[in-house]
Every structure is written in structure tokens, then in C-alpha cells.
Amino acid sequence: xxxxxxxxxxxxxxxxxxxxxxxxxxxxxxxxxxxxxxxxxxxxxxxxxxxxxxxxxxxxxxxxxxxxxxxxxxxxxxxxxxxxxxxxxxxxxxxxxxxxxxxxxxxxxxxxxxxxxxxxxxxxxxxxxxxxxxxxxxxxxxxxxxxxxxxxxxxxxxxxxxxxxxxxxxxxxxxxxxxxxxxxxxxxxxxxxxxxxxxxxxxxxxxxxxxxxxxxxxxxxxxxxxxxxxxxxxxxxxxxxxxxxxxxxxxxxxxxxxxxxxxxxxxxxxxxxxxxxxxxxxxxxxxxxxxxxxxxxxxxxxxxxxxxxxxxxxxxxxxxxxxxxxxxxxxxxxxxxx
Amino acid sequence: xxxxxxxxxxxxxxxxxxxxxxxxxxxxxxxxxxxxxxxxxxxxxxxxxxxxxxxxxxxxxxxxxxxxxxxxxxxxxxxxxxxxxxxxxxxxxxxxxxxxxxxxxxxxxxxxxxxxxxxxxxxxxxxxxxxxxxxxxxxxxxxxxxxxxxxxxxxxxxxxxxxxxxxxxxxxxxxxxxxxxxxxxxxxxxxxxxxxxxxxxxxxxxxxxxxxxxxxxxxxxxxxxxxxxxxxxxxxxxxxxxxxxxxxxxxxxxxxxxxxxxxxxxxxxxxxxxxxxxxxxxxxxxxxxxxxxxxxxxxxxxxxxxxxxxxxxxxxxxxxxxxxxxxxxxxxxxxxxx
DNA sequence: TATTTTAGAGTTATCGATAACCCCACCAAA
DNA sequence: TTTGGTGGGGTTATCGATAACTCTAAAATA
Numbered sequence: 001x002x003x004x005x006x007x008x009x010x011x012x013x014x015x016x017x018x019x020x021x022x023x024x025x026x027x028x029x030x031x032x033x034x035x036x037x038x039x040x041x042x043x044x045x046x047x048x049x050x051x052x053x054x055x056x057x058x059x060x061x062x063x064x065x066x067x068x069x070x071x072x073x074x075x076x077x078x079x080x081x082x083x084x085x086x087x088x089x090x091x092x093x094x095x096x097x098x099x100x101x102x103x104x105x106x107x108x109x110x111x112x113x114x115x116x117x118x119x120x121x122x123x124x125x126x127x128x129x130x131x132x133x134x135x136x137x138x139x140x141x142x143x144x145x146x147x148x149x150x151x152x153x154x155x156x157x158x159x160x161x162x163x164x165x166x167x168x169x170x171x172x173x174x175x176x177x178x179x180x181x182x183x184x185x186x187x188x189x190x191x192x193x194x195x196x197x198x199x200x201x202x203x204x205x206x207x208x209x210x211x212x213x214x215x216x217x218x219x220x221x222x223x224x225x226x227x228x229x230x231x232x233x234x235x236x237x238x239x240x241x242x243x244x245x246x247x248x249x250x251x252x253x254x255x256x257x258x259x260x261x262x263x264x265x266x267x268x269x270x271x272x273x274x275x276x277x278x279x280x281x282x283x284x285x286x287x288x289x290x291x292x293x294x295x296x297x298x299x300x301x302x303x304x305x306x307x308x309x310x311x312x313x314x315x316x317x318x319x320x321x322x323x324x325x326x327x328x329x330x331x332x333x334x335x336x337x338x
Numbered sequence: 339x340x341x342x343x344x345x346x347x348x349x350x351x352x353x354x355x356x357x358x359x360x361x362x363x364x365x366x367x368x369x370x371x372x373x374x375x376x377x378x379x380x381x382x383x384x385x386x387x388x389x390x391x392x393x394x395x396x397x398x399x400x401x402x403x404x405x406x407x408x409x410x411x412x413x414x415x416x417x418x419x420x421x422x423x424x425x426x427x428x429x430x431x432x433x434x435x436x437x438x439x440x441x442x443x444x445x446x447x448x449x450x451x452x453x454x455x456x457x458x459x460x461x462x463x464x465x466x467x468x469x470x471x472x473x474x475x476x477x478x479x480x481x482x483x484x485x486x487x488x489x490x491x492x493x494x495x496x497x498x499x500x501x502x503x504x505x506x507x508x509x510x511x512x513x514x515x516x517x518x519x520x521x522x523x524x525x526x527x528x529x530x531x532x533x534x535x536x537x538x539x540x541x542x543x544x545x546x547x548x549x550x551x552x553x554x555x556x557x558x559x560x561x562x563x564x565x566x567x568x569x570x571x572x573x574x575x576x577x578x579x580x581x582x583x584x585x586x587x588x589x590x591x592x593x594x595x596x597x598x599x600x601x602x603x604x605x606x607x608x609x610x611x612x613x614x615x616x617x618x619x620x621x622x623x624x625x626x627x628x629x630x631x632x633x634x635x636x637x638x639x640x641x642x643x644x645x646x647x648x649x650x651x652x653x654x655x656x657x658x659x660x661x662x663x664x665x666x667x668x669x670x671x672x673x674x675x676x
Numbered sequence: 677t678a679t680t681t682t683a684g685a686g687t688t689a690t691c692g693a694t695a696a697c698c699c700c701a702c703c704a705a706a
Numbered sequence: 707t708t709t710g711g712t713g714g715g716g717t718t719a720t721c722g723a724t725a726a727c728t729c730t731a732a733a734a735t736a
Contacts, residue, residue, distance in 0.1 A: 001453075001476070003692055014716050019694060027714055044475060046450040050397060051692030053388045054721045070417045072410070072616060079408045082434055091448060093431055096420055110429060112384040115339075137382060138339070252621050277618035278410060283590050284624035284669075331622075341722055352686050357724060365684055389722030392691045 002043045011039040022047060053115070062305060063111045064094040064298075065104065065121040066145070067220070071249060072278030073294050074122070077145065080298025081120060088306045090117070099124050099221040104131050112138055118305040120298075122146050125188035141308040143301050148190040155304040157297050157321045161191050161274070164290040164325035165198025166205075168244050168272045171288065171327060173206045176336035177242040177270060180208060183229065183254055184246035185220035192220070195246050195274060211236075220246065226253045233261070241336050245273035251287055252277070255332075266334040276328065285330040293323045340381045349377040360385055391453070400643060401449045402432040402636075403442065403459040404483070405558070409587060410616030411632050412460070415483065418636025419458060426644045428455070437462050437559040442469050450476055456643040458636075460484050463526035479646045481639045486528040493642040495635050495659045499529050499612075502628040502663035503536025504543075506582050506610045509626065509665060511544050514674035515580040515608060518546060521567065521592055522584035523558035530558070533584050533612060549574075558584065564591045571599070579674050583611035589625055590615070593670075604672035614666065623668040631661045 004022075008015040013032060020026040021036040028036075039045075053059040064081050066074040078094060085092040093116065097104040104124050108131045111119055119135060122145040132152045135142055144156040172180055182199050185192035196215065203210050216232040233239065245251035251273035255265050265271050276291040300321055308315070342360075346353040351370060358364040359374040366374075377383075391397040402419050404412040416432060423430040431454065435442040442462050446469045449457055457473060460483040470490045473480055482494040510518055520537050523530035534553065541548050554570040571577065583589035589611035593603050603609050614629040638659055646653070 001692095004694095005692080015692085016694080016717080017715060020715085023694085025694095027712090029714065032714080044472075046447065046476070048392075048453060048692050049451040050388055050391045050453055051721090052694075054386075054392055054692080054723090055694050057721075059388060068417075069407075069420065070413055070617070072413075072618070075408055075410075075413045078432075079406075079434065082407065082432065086433070091431055091452065092433070093429055094416075094420065095424070095430075096417065109384065113387040114429065115386060115388055134382075138384070248617070252617055255621050277621065278616040281618045283593055283615065284622055286618075286622035339722095342724095343722080353722085354687080354724080355685065358685090361724085363724095365682090367684065370684080386722050389691090390724075392693090392722080393724050395691075 001048070002045045003048070004045075006043060007036065007039050007045055010043065011036045059115050059117055060090050061114060061116045062090045062092055062302060063107075063114070063116040063119045063121075064092055065097055065107050065111070065119060066094070067097050067099045067122050067124065068249075069094065069096055071275075073248060073275040073292065075278070076294035077122075077298035077301075080295035080300075081302050082298070084299045084302035084306075088302070090302075090306070097122075097124050099219055101125070101127050101131070104128060105134075108134050111135065111140065116140065117309055118143070120145055120301045120305055123149050125186055126150060126190070127188060141305060143304045143308070145297055145301050146191055150190075153318055155308065155319045155321075157301045157304065157323065158191065159274075159292045159297075159323050160325055161194035162198030162201070164274055164292075165195050165244070166202045167290050167325060167327045168274075168288075169199060169202035169206065169208075171329065172242045172244070172270065172272065172333060173208065175270070175333055177240075177333075178208050178336075179211065179238070179240045180242045180244065181214040181216070181236060181240040182244045182246070183216045183218065183232075183250050185218070185250070187217055189220065192217075192246055199244055214240065218250070220249060226250075226257055229254070229257055230261075233257075239263070239269060242270040242272070242333065245271060248273055248275040248277050248287075248289070251289075255287075266332050270333040272333060274325075281330075285328075287332045288328065288330045290325040290327050292325055296323055339386070340383045341386070342383075344381060345374065345377050345383050348381065349374045397453050397455055398428050399452060399454045400428045400430055400640060401445075401452070401454040401457045401459075402430055403435055403445050403449070403457060404432070405435050405437045405460055405462065406587075407432065407434050409613075411586060411613040411630065413616070414632035415460075415636035415639075418633035418638075419640050420636070422637045422640035422644075426640070428640075428644070435460075435462050437557055439463070439465050439469070442466060443472075446472050449473065449478065454478065455647055456481070458483055458639045458643055461487050463524055464488060464528070465526060479643060481642045481646075483635060483639055484529055488528075491656055493646065493657045493659075495639045495642065495661065496529065497612075497630045497635075497661050498663055499532035500536030500539065502612055502630075503533050503582070504540045505628050505663060505665045506612075506626075507537060507540035507544065507546075509667065510580045510582070510608065510610065510671060511546065513608070513671055515671075516546050516674075517549065517576070517578045518580045518582065519552040519554070519574060519578040520582045520584070521554045521556065521570075521588050523556070523588070525555055527558065530555075530584055537582055552578065556588070558587060564588075564595055567592070567595055568599075571595070577601070577607060580608040580610070580671065583609060586611055586613040586615050586625075586627070589627075593625075604670050608671040610671060612663075619666075619668070623666075625670045626666065626668045628663040628665050630663055634661055 004015045004018045007018045095107045101124050118141040120143050129149050142154045272288045276289050342353045342356045345356045433445045439462050456479040458481050467487050480492045551573050610626045614627050
């Protein structure tokens with residue numbers, strides 16, 4: 001590999017002069033600058049960012065740790081994050097935690113050994129606190145994505161889960177549904193808690209019953225089997241006329257399960273959920289959802305991070321960006337009692 | 339940040355001894371080893387991978403450069419790549435080229451300055467040759483994804499595009515379609531060429547007409563507006579009864595365009611395409627596709643790369659992995675002439 | 677007992693860049 | 707003539723790790 005010293009000797013100058021030309025610092029005569037530039041081109045020189053990182057104590061690497069890149073929500077988050085990182089001159093690593101604390105912990109080690117300048121992370125849940133504290137102990141700037149963690153003070157980009165839940169329930173109620181159940185992610189995840197709370201408050205507000213067993217809590221995880229969900233469904237007698245799913249993955253799994261039991265959606269049970277099902281759900285719109293501004297999650301998250309990196313000594317107060325949700329009405333809700 | 343020297347002095351040994359403990363090399367007494375380990379834990383030491391990369395001349399970084407992380411196909415590729423990278427102890431950068439040569443070129447510079455150990459790339463097209471040669475000139479191991487580039491000899495993971503096209507056309511023919519058109523990506527992309535060729539061969543084989551203007555070539559790109567596609571449609575008289583789309587994005591855009599013109603799918607025109615549409619398609623299967631093993635693209639691609647990295651001096655011949663396609667019949671095809 | 681071996685370390689140079697400091701010639705002002 | 711500012715650029719130390727070599731005391735062997 002061509003180094004700065006190769007350039008220096010071919011150009012008959014010192015390495016420092018080459019460095020100055022590269023970074024446009026110091027005083028260099030036009031003649032010297034031109035000569036160095038030409039040698040760099042001749043030799044196809046590309047600065048070694050690793051060496052630079054070592055001496056500058058800055059890697060210009062940001063890490064995006066999400067729970068599943070295959071989930072359309074996070075996919076779009078990743079796109080936003082990548083666009084922002086590119087715009088601000090950072091490189092972006094990514095990893096999937098699969099909603100798994102141990103996997104997350106492994107990535108924390110990778111992040112630390114990488115000396116990433118900052119981390120944009122959707123924590124697996126409240127138990128992620130240890131992992132986040134590890135990052136904090138090493139002074140790695142952090143921005144939380146979609147989920148807050150009690151005890152961790154930092155910037156966060158999240159959605160208005162309670163409002164989203166309210167929109168879904170109101171929509172169902174407007175279609176005559178009164179017996180509504182919810183399948184949700186683990187209560188150890190703040191967004192799941194907010195969605196549940198929003199769900200219950202909306203029920204109360206509309207005078208709808210919170211019948212026994214109307215809540216089923218499992219994992220948002222990508223490999224979820226919904227093994228017990230079958231029992232949960234059977235236990236509800238009569239079945240609810242509508243079910244709110246805590247996220248898109250759960251909605252998909254639920255619909256699959258319902259169909260396997262010959263329960264039609266939406267004729268027998270209506271299903272709605274949080275998060276859209278990808279850029280292509282517009283082809284044949286089916287599931288009614290409250291969509292979130294996934295791209296903005298990623299873009300704004302990186303921007304918060306970059307802002308933090310620029311602050312240094314006089315840190316500003318933590319920011320908390322709450323993005324609105326939008327109800328997209330499609331075909332997975334039928335009208336009851338007509 | 340805690341360094342190896344901090345550990346060394348606290349433990350009363352030299353830095354080299356600490357390094358030996360970390361890497362399990364050389365001879366270290368159990369007592370010393372234990373002492374060093376304890377100091378490392380006490381001080382929360384994490385080795386600096388940057389420094390290590392510099393001296394080892396190896397970053398343990400792989401770069402995944404795709405054209406759009408928001409495309410469900412590449413999303414799944416990314417997941418496979420990430421799983422494989424993790425398995426083999428590599429970190430994974432990613433970037434989107436948006437089917438754009440200039441953006442791709444910028445990323446090539448990033449890759450070079452990063453000193454990534456290898457690159458898994460879906461090139462924007464044949465003109466990517468320059469970019470790939472730049473990588474080659476710097477001896478960066480390369481694996482091509484989904485697309486070959488004339489003049490570039492390296493490992494590649496791709497799909498059986500011709501067979502896929504045949505499956506689609508045969509499926510349409512079996513439903514009575516005889517007037518079939520195709521909307522495809524740029525002919526500068528090898529997979530687009532193969533798909534077109536497969537399409538035309540299949541037509542010929544089945545004795546179907548290749549009427550004038552039955553092929554429309556545009557870009558696979560994510561931001562494609564299909565501005566001229568409208569004119570293309572109008573120029574075909576009568577309209578075809580079925581259209582094959584070169585990939586999922588084009589199919590989506592096409593369907594949107596057809597609907598805007600009040601042309602129903604599949605009643606008026608049937609639409610099929612390459613690549614599945616993501617998790618949504620499980621919920622309410624609509625578009626008939628030939629799906630590709632996207633996860634395997636990513637996983638096997640990284641494996642090829644890692645294999646190359648291990649070879650060093652006696653390189654094996656280039657490998658060319660061709661993955662099969664699978665026809666998934668759904669609702670976007672109607673039967674003609676009943 | 678004298679001489680090798682060997683276990684268990686330490687020393688020094690190096691990877692490729694940049695920061696901080698130093699140096700010198702030249703020109704202007706005192 | 708002396709002083710000192712400034713343009714232009716070189717020297718040296720440093721970032722945090724590892725490779726290659728060296729060193730020493732104790733154990734093994736002759």
C-alpha cells in the first residue's frame with residue numbers, strides 16, 4: 001500500500017508537507033501543493049483512515065444497532081441513518097440484536113473495540129440498561145431509537161405510541177368494535193408499555209370493556225413462534241371482534257395463525273397494528289396500521305448524534321424527539337353490527 | 339481510554355505480556371495471566387481495534403455495498419451478510435449506491451480509506467467496471483452480488499435469471515396469455531440482460547409473439563418515476579394482457595401507474611416480477627413472483643469473501659454460485675379466454 | 677560441575693498518520 | 707545594521723497495539 005512517506009519521497013518533501021496538502025492546513029506554496037497532488041494521483045494514494053483514527057482519537061464511525069434489519073420499519077430507519085451519516089461524513093456500521101440482550105452485549109464489545117464515535121441503538125428492552133451503561137462508562141455518545149430505558153439519560157427519537165394506540169382503538173370503535181384484544185411485545189420495552197397503556201386508556205375513554213385475558217404479551221422478535229398465542233385465542237370466549245398488534249411482525253404472525261385456524265381477516269376478526277409493512281404494502285393495501293416516520297427516525301437519530309459529537313465541553317440538555325403517527329386505513333377492519 | 343500500558347503498569351508487567359494474555363500467544367505463567375486478567379476487568383479494558391488494525395495490516399471489516407437497503411431483496415441480503423460476518427468475526431459496514439455510479443465511486447474511496455478486508459457489492463451496472471478495477475488495483479478482495487460485470491474476474495453470487503424469466507413466462511402462457519410485454523432495468527446490468535434474454539427465449543420457445551415495443555427498459559432504481567412508461571403503455575395497441583417486471587420495484591411502480599389509469603390488475607392486465615415484496619406479501623399475497631434466496635445471497639457472499647481472505651498465496655479459481663429461483667403463484671395473474 | 681534448554685518474561689522497532697515545536701531565509705521597519 | 711515578523715516547510719514524539727528479538731534464572735542434560 002502506498003503511504004504518505006512514499007508520496008513524500010517521490011515529491012521530494014517531508015511527510016508532514018503531504019499531510020498538510022491532504023488536509024489543507026498550514027502554509028504550502030502553490031508549487032509544492034501541485035507537485036504533491038500530482039504524485040498522489042500518479043500513485044493512486046488513498047489516506048489510511050486507520051492510522052488517522054489512531055492519532056486523532058476519532059474514527060468517524062457511527063454504529064447502528066437495531067433489532068432486525070429485515071423488519072421494514074428498521075430497514076427504512078437504516079436508510080435514513082445511512083443517508084445522514086453519508087451527509088455528515090461518517091461511516092456506518094450496523095448490527096442486528098434480534099431483541100436479544102446477549103447479542104446486544106456482544107455488539108457493545110464490538111462497538112467499544114471499534115472506538116465508534118457514537119451509537120444509534122434500538123435497545124432490546126429495559127434490561128439493556130447494563131449494556132447502555134457500559135457504553136456510557138466508556139463515554140460513547142448514545143442516541144436511543146424508538147425505546148427509552150429507565151435510568152439512562154440521553155437523546156432519544158421515538159414515536160407517539162399512546163397517540164398511535166388511541167388512533168387504532170378509535171378507528172376500531174368507529175367501526176362498531178367493542179370487544180377488542182391486544183397482542184403486544186414484552187412489557188420490558190418502553191414502546192410496548194406505552195402502546196399498551198395507550199390501548200387501555202383509549203378503551204376506558206370510549207367505555208369499552210377490558211375483559212379478562214384481552215392482553216397477550218410476547219416478544220417483538222423476528223423469530224417469534226407465537227406458540228402460546230393459540231392457547232390465548234382459545235381462552236377468549238367469545239373471540240374478540242378485533243385485535244391490535246403491538247407491531248408489524250406480530251400482526252403478520254397473528255394473521256397467519258388466524259388463517260391456520262380458518263378464522264378470516266377481516267370478516268371474523270379485524271386486525272390492526274403499529275408500523276407499516278414495507279414500501280410495497282401499497283401494492284395491495286391490506287392491513288390497517290398506524291405508520292411511523294421510520295426514515296426520520298434514522299435521519300434525525302444520526303443528526304442528534306452528530307450534534308452531540310460537536311458539542312464536547314458544554315453539553316446541551318438531552319433532547320427527546322417524539323414523531324407523530326399516522327393512521328393508514330386499509331382493508332383489515334370490517335364493520336360490526338350491520 | 340484505558341490502554342494496554344495502563345494495564346501493564348497496574349499489573350506490574352510489560353505491555354507485551356498484556357498483549358500475550360489478550361491474544362493467548364507466547365508463554366505466560368498462570369499467576370501472571372490471572373493478575374493481568376483481573377486488572378483488565380477492574381479497569382474495563384477493551385482492546386483498541388484501530389491500533390491493532392494498523393499494525394496487523396488487517397481491519398476485520400467487510401463492506402456491503404448495495405443499491406438500496408429499503409428494497410426487501412437487499413434487506414434480506416443484508417441480514418444474511420450480517421449473520422455471516424458476525425459468525426466469522428468480521429464487522430460489516432454498509433452503504434447504498436442507489437444504482438448510481440458516482441455514489442458508488444464515492445463509496446469505493448471510503449472502502450479504500452477504511453482499508454476494508456473485503457467487499458461484497460451489487461454493482462450499479464457494467465460502467466461499474468472502473469470502480470471495481472480501482473478496488474482490484476488496490477488488491478481488495480471482491481465478491482459480486484446479483485450482477486456480473488464484463489471484464490471483471492472475481493467470485494460472484496447470482497440468481498438464475500434466465501430460468502426465472504422462463505418460469506414467469508410459462509406461468510403466464512399456461513394462463514392463456516399470448517401478448518406479453520416486459521418492463522426491465524437498464525441493459526447495462528447483467529441480471530437485467532439475462533432476464534430479458536430469458537424472457538425472449540421463453541416467448542420464442544412457446545411460439546408467442548414479440549410484438550413491436552413490447553420491451554421497455556428503464557432503471558431498477560428506487561427513485562424511478564416511470565415518467566415515460568405512460569407513453570410506452572399508450573403506444574401498445576392493443577395493450578398486452580400481461581407484463582413481466584424485471585424486479586419488484588418496477589412491478590410496484592407499474593401497478594401504481596396502471597391503477598392511476600384505471601387499468602385493473604389482474605382483471606385487465608396481469609403483472610408478475612422478479613424478487614419477492616417482503617414480509618407483507620405473506621399477509622395478503624398479491625403479486626406473483628419468482629422469489630430468490632436473498633438471505634443466501636448475503637450469507638454465501640460473505641463466506642466466499644472470507645474464504646478468499648484465508649487463501650492468500652495460492653488462490654483458487656473464481657467461484658460462481660448460481661442460486662435457483664422459485665415461482666410463487668399469487669393473485670396478480672388472471673386467466674385469459676374463458 | 678559445566679553447559680544447554682526452556683519457561684517466562686522484557687526491549688525495541690514498527691504500522692501510517694498528525695500535533696507541536698523548531699528552523700531558516702527573506703523582507704520590512706526601526 | 708539590527709530586529710523581528712512571516713512564509714514555507716522540516717523534525718520529533720505520539721496514538722495503541724504487535725512482531726521479532728533479547729534476556730535471565732531455573733531446570734535439564736552431559
